[in-house]
Amino acid sequence: MATQHSRSAARIMMAPAVVLLLGWMLVPLTMTLYFSFKKYLPLRGGDLGWVGFDNYVRFVSSSAFWPSVQTTLVIVGGVLLITIILGVLLSILLDQPMWGQGIVRILVIAPFFVMPTVSALVWKNMFMDPVNGLFAHLWEAFGAQPVEWLSDASLLSIIIIVSWQWLPFATLILLTAIQSLDSEQLEAAEMDGAPPLARFGFIILPHLSRAITIVILIQTIFLLAIFAEIFVTTGGAFGTRTLTYLIFQRVLESQNVGLGSAGGVYAIILANIVAIFLMRIVGKNLDA
Amino acid sequence: MGQITLNQITKSFGDVQVIPPLDLQINDGEFVVFVGPSGCGKSTLLRLIAGLEDVSSGAIDIDGTDATEIPPAKRGLAMVFQSYALYPHMSVRKNIAFPLRMAGLDKAAQDAKVDAAAKVLNLTDYLDRRPGQLSGGQRQRVAIGRAIVREPAAFLFDEPLSNLDAALRVNMRLEISELHQSLKTTMIYVTHDQVEAMTMADKIVVLQAGVIEQVGSPLELYHTPRNRFVAGFIGSPKMNFFMGAFASEYNAATIGVRPEHLSVSHTDGKWSGKVGVSEHLGSDTFLYVEVDGVSEPVTVRSTGEVGFRHGDTVHLTPDPDKIHRFDNQGLRIQ
Numbered sequence: 165m166a167t168q169h170s171r172s173a174a175r176i177m178m179a180p181a182v183v184l185l186l187g188w189m190l191v192p193l194t195m196t197l198y199f200s201f202k203k204y205l206p207l208r209g210g211d212l213g214w215v216g217f218d219n220y221v222r223f224v225s226s227s228a229f230w231p232s233v234q235t236t237l238v239i240v241g242g243v244l245l246i247t248i249i250l251g252v253l254l255s256i257l258l259d260q261p262m263w264g265q266g267i268v269r270i271l272v273i274a275p276f277f278v279m280p281t282v283s284a285l286v287w288k289n290m291f292m293d294p295v296n297g298l299f300a301h302l303w304e305a306f307g308a309q310p311v312e313w314l315s316d317a318s319l320l321s322i323i324i325i326v327s328w329q330w331l332p333f334a335t336l337i338l339l340t341a342i343q344s345l346d347s348e349q350l351e352a353a354e355m356d357g358a359p360p361l362a363r364f365g366f367i368i369l370p371h372l373s374r375a376i377t378i379v380i381l382i383q384t385i386f387l388l389a390i391f392a393e394i395f396v397t398t399g400g401a402f403g404t405r406t407l408t409y410l411i412f413q414r415v416l417e418s419q420n421v422g423l424g425s426a427g428g429v430y431a432i433i434l435a436n437i438v439a440i441f442l443m444r445i446v447g448k449n450l451d452a
Numbered sequence: 453m454g455q456i457t458l459n460q461i462t463k464s465f466g467d468v469q470v471i472p473p474l475d476l477q478i479n480d481g482e483f484v485v486f487v488g489p490s491g492c493g494k495s496t497l498l499r500l501i502a503g504l505e506d507v508s509s510g511a512i513d514i515d516g517t518d519a520t521e522i523p524p525a526k527r528g529l530a531m532v533f534q535s536y537a538l539y540p541h542m543s544v545r546k547n548i549a550f551p552l553r554m555a556g557l558d559k560a561a562q563d564a565k566v567d568a569a570a571k572v573l574n575l576t577d578y579l580d581r582r583p584g585q586l587s588g589g590q591r592q593r594v595a596i597g598r599a600i601v602r603e604p605a606a607f608l609f610d611e612p613l614s615n616l617d618a619a620l621r622v623n624m625r626l627e628i629s630e631l632h633q634s635l636k637t638t639m640i641y642v643t644h645d646q647v648e649a650m651t652m653a654d655k656i657v658v659l660q661a662g663v664i665e666q667v668g669s670p671l672e673l674y675h676t677p678r679n680r681f682v683a684g685f686i687g688s689p690k691m692n693f694f695m696g697a698f699a700s701e702y703n704a705a706t707i708g709v710r711p712e713h714l715s716v717s718h719t720d721g722k723w724s725g726k727v728g729v730s731e732h733l734g735s736d737t738f739l740y741v742e743v744d745g746v747s748e749p750v751t752v753r754s755t756g757e758v759g760f761r762h763g764d765t766v767h768l769t770p771d772p773d774k775i776h777r778f779d780n781q782g783l784r785i786q
Contacts, residue, residue: 348534355502356598
C-alpha cells in the first residue's frame with residue numbers, strides 16, 4: 165500500500181512540471197502547425213481561411229529559402245570549427261601549470277556570461293565599426309584601408325562574434341576532459357617514443373573525442389537558433405539571413421503568420437535531421 | 453645489456469629533498485626490487501631512472517654512457533605502470549604495436565613482433581579487443597607486452613601488481629619471474645610489499661625516506677639485517693623487538709627475534725606471558741602473546757596443531773643463535 169500511495173503522490177507532485185513542460189512544447193507546436201495551413205495576415209484581413217500546403221510550397225519556392233539554409237549551415241559549421249580548434253588549443257594551454265591560473269580561467273569563461281545582444285553591439289560598435297572601431301584603428305596603424313566588416317565580410321563577422329561567445333563553453337568542457345586524462349598514459353607514450361605532436365594525436369585527441377562530440381551536439385542546437393547577433397548587427401542584410409531570421413521576417417516584417425509558421429515547421433525538420441545525425445555519432449562515440 | 457649505475461643522484465621538489473645523495477649499482481640481467489613503506493621515494497627513484505623526472509644533481513649511467521640528459525624514449529628502457537596506462541581507444545594489438553609504430557617499423561615487422569609477444573603472454577585470442585574488455589590480469593599482460601616488444605635494456609615496473617586481487621597477484625608474480633628467467637633482461641621492480649620483494653628479487657634495495665637502508669639478496673636481508681628498520685620490514689610476520697632488561701642481558705639496546713625463532717611451551721621457558729589472539733592457518737599458528745614489559749604483543753609462529761587458548765599462560769624461549777642485537781642507534785651488533 166505504502167508504495168502505491170507514494171507512487172500516486174509522486175505523480176501528483178510531478179504533474180505541475182510535466183504539464184508545464186508539455187504546454188511549453190505542445191501549445192506552440194500545435195499553433196505553428198495550425199497557422200501553417202492558414203492564410204493569416206494580421207494587418208491585411210486577418211484569418212483568410214484554410215489554404216492547405218500553399219504556405220509550404222511558397223516558403224520553399226521563395227528565392228530567399230535556399231540561401232538562408234546555406235547561410236545557417238555556414239554559420240553553424242564555421243562557429244563549430246573555430247570553437248573546437250581554438251577550444252582544444254586553449255584547454256591544453258590552460259591545463260599547463262602557470263602563474264595566475266585561477267584568474268585566467270575566470271577571464272576565459274567571462275564571454276559566456278555576456279548577453280548575445282550586448283556582445284553583438286560591443287563587437288559592432290567597438291571593434292568592427294569602420295570609422296571608430298578598434299580594428300579600423302589597427303588597420304590604419306598599418307596604413308591599410310579599414311575593412312567594412314559588417315557589409316563586406318558580414319558572414320565572417322557574425323561567425324567571429326558567435327565564436328567569441330561560444331569559445332568559453334567549448335574550452336570549459338574540453339578543459340575538464342583534458343584534466344581527466346590519466347597522466348600515466350602520457351608518460352607511457354613518452355617512454356614509447358612518441359614526440360609531443362604524436363602524443364597529442366594518438367593520446368590526447370582520442371581522449372577528447374567524446375567531449376568534442378558533446379560540444380558539437382550542444383552548440384549545434386543553440387547555433388541553429390542564433391538571432392540576436394544578426395538582428396543587432398546586419399539585420400539580415402548582406403547575405404546573413406539564416407533560416408531563423410527568414411522566419412522572423414516572414415512573420416513580423418511581412419506580417420504573414422501562415423508563411424512564417426510553415427517556415428517554422430521546416431526549421432523543426434532541419435533541426436531533427438541534424439539531431440539524428442549527431443545522435444548517431446554521439447551514440448557511436450559514447451559506446452566506446 | 454642493461455647495466456645501470458646511479459652516481460650521487462639527488463632529487464628535490466622545491467625545498468624538499470626527497471632523495472639525498474644516493475649511489476646504486478644495478479648489474480646486467482639482475483632482478484632488483486626497490487622496497488620500502490609508502491612515500492619512501494622508491495617510485496621517484498624509478499622515475500628518475502626512467503627519465504620521467506629530472507635529477508637535481510648527480511649522474512645516471514646506462515651501459516656505460518651518461519644518460520642523465522637523455523630523454524626517456526632514448527634511454528632504451530621500458531616501463532610498466534601501476535595503472536597499466538593502456539591506451540583505451542586502441543585495440544590490444546595497436547597498444548602493443550604503439551612503440552614499434554613510433555619507432556617507424558613497417559607493418560609486417562610490427563605484426564611479427566606483436567604476435568610473438570602475444571604468444572609469450574597468452575594474449576593471442578585477445579588482440580582485437582579493447583583494454584576495457586579485458587580483466588585486470590590480461591591488462592597487466594598487455595602492459596608487459598608493450599614493454600617487451602621494444603626489447604629494452606631494462607624493464608621498470610612501478611607497483612604493477614597492486615591493482616590485482618590476491619590470487620591473481622601470486623600468479624602474475626610467478627609469470628613475471630618466469631619472464632625474467634627466459635628474457636634474462638635487467639628488471640627493476642618497485643613495490644611496498646615485502647613478500648613480492650622476497651620472492652622475486654635477486655637483489656633487494658630497502659629504502660626509507662629516500663635513503664638506502666640496505667642492499668642485498670633476500671636471504672642476506674633476512675639473516676643479517678643491517679639495522680632495526682630492515683629487520684622490522686623484511687620478514688612476515690614482523691620481527692619482535694625487546695628492549696630494557698630483556699636486551700641488556702645480551703649486551704644490546706634492543707634485541708630482535710623473528711616469530712619463527714621462538715619456541716613456546718606450557719611448562720617452562722625464558723619469558724612468560726598470556727596468549728591473546730591466535731590465528732590458525734592450518735600449516736602454522738600465529739600466537740600473539742602479551743609479555744610483561746613488552747609494549748606490543750609478541751608474535752610466535754608455531755606448528756599447525758597447538759592447543760593454546762586465549763588467556764593461557766605460556767613460556768617463550770628464543771633460539772640463541774637467531775637473536776639479532778642492535779645498539780642504541782638501531783644498528784646491528786655483529
